[in-house]
Amino acid sequence: MDITQILNLIKARLGISTTVRDTYLIAIIEAIIKELEDEKGINLDINNSYHLMFVVDYSTWRYQSRDSEKGMPRHLQFRLHNLMIHSWGTQNV
Incomplete structure (x- = not known):
């Protein structure tokens, strides 16, 4: 996946215009991509906008909730579940 594109979308969503938090955001993005693929x-398909936006939304939530004890929002849970089911279905074909 294009880390720069994901980073720019996250920063746009959060209203961040500087590079001060880039290192931290990139670490979150890379960890999420690895989690989704390995765990x-x-x-993940770099040309699939649904995959791209899920990584953006998941990374944004992870960044914003870093000090929160609340669980993942339902909309992210549903999307993650659907991605896993779809991915497992295509692996067995």
């Missing part, structure tokens, strides 16, 4: 078994 969740999702084959």
Whole structure:
């Protein structure tokens, strides 16, 4: 996935215009991509805008909730679940 594109979308969503937090945001993005691929078994497609926006939304939530004890929002849970089911279904074909 294009880390720069994801980073720019996250920064736009958060209203960040400087590069001060880039290192931290990139670490979150890379960790989420690795988690989705290695732990969740999702084959991320760089050309799939649904995959791109899920990584953006998940990374944004992770950044914003870093000090929160609340769980993942339902909309992210549903999308993650659907991505996992879809990915598992295509692996068995």
